Amino acid sequence: MHAVGIVAAAGSGLRLGAELPKALVALDGRPLVCWAVDALRAGGVAEVVVAVPAPQRAAFTAVLPDDVHVVVGGDTRTASVRAALAAAREHADAVLVHDAARPLTPPDVVARVLAALAAGARAVVPVLPVVDTTVVVDADGVVEADVPRPSLRRVQTPQGFDRATLVEAYARSHGTAAEFTDDASVVRAAGVPVQTVAGDERATKITVAHDLALAELQVRS
Numbered sequence: 711m712h713a714v715g716i717v718a719a720a721g722s723g724l725r726l727g728a729e730l731p732k733a734l735v736a737l738d739g740r741p742l743v744c745w746a747v748d749a750l751r752a753g754g755v756a757e758v759v760v761a762v763p764a765p766q767r768a769a770f771t772a773v774l775p776d777d778v779h780v781v782v783g784g785d786t787r788t789a790s791v792r793a794a795l796a797a798a799r800e801h802a803d804a805v806l807v808h809d810a811a812r813p814l815t816p817p818d819v820v821a822r823v824l825a826a827l828a829a830g831a832r833a834v835v836p837v838l839p840v841v842d843t844t845v846v847v848d849a850d851g852v853v854e855a856d857v858p859r860p861s862l863r864r865v866q867t868p869q870g871f872d873r874a875t876l877v878e879a880y881a882r883s884h885g886t887a888a889e890f891t892d893d894a895s896v897v898r899a900a901g902v903p904v905q906t907v908a909g910d911e912r913a914t915k916i917t918v919a920h921d922l923a924l925a926e927l928q929v930r931s
């Protein structure tokens with residue numbers, strides 16, 4: 711199986727409060743995007759396409775390895791992945807889409823996603839159980855309902871897909887009003903079942919400054 715990796719790195723990272731796009735923020739002295747590319751490679755994905763914000767294209771090219779293909783992303787994560795998918799070589803039969811914001815994803819997670827694809831899954835996501843009590847609130851923040859926890863999962867990346875399945879699902883979603891926060895939702899909207907494999911707490915997403923501080927501790931431990 712030949713897998714191509716896509717790293718979505720075109721977000722602004724406003725919630726992190728940095729002046730740089732989040733993917734260029736350093737973790738232990740290296741930009742998050744470099745960690746994410748390394749995670750994919752260490753897990754068995756040789757070829758990688760990275761979607762970056764247009765104004766910082768040169769800054770990303772300067773820090774990424776020469777053999778990484780850099781493309782300009784879009785206004786939404788979905789638009790960024792769509793741009794990278796168009797640039798991904800057609801000889802690949804699988805695509806793994808990863809967030810630049812998940813720098814410490816262990817190679818094992820990547821390997822589990824690849825193994826599920828090799829075993830015949832058309833779409834697969836790494837997941838973790840939900841450990842907190844989870845509720846639905848109304849517009850005033852008042853609890854409306856409890857949500858039964860055993861069947862809930864938190865979804866991580868990299869998410870793996872049969873290439874033709876992902877390309878077709880993205881083509882179908884183009885021009886629709888639906889907003890997707892990940893690629894499995896795009897594929898599920900096209901009616902494709904999405905399988906799960908075990909995720910890892912270390913693959914958690916860096917969103918706010920506290921997450922980055924925890925990642926620094928993790929690297930040093």
Ligand code: C5P
Nearest residue numbers: 718719720721785786787790809810811
């Ligand atoms: O904003 P959030 O943390 O959910 O973004 C998840 C990933 O999607 C990040 O790695 C971010 O760089 C990427 N992204 C993107 N293009 C956008 C918005 C987000 O590639 N327009």
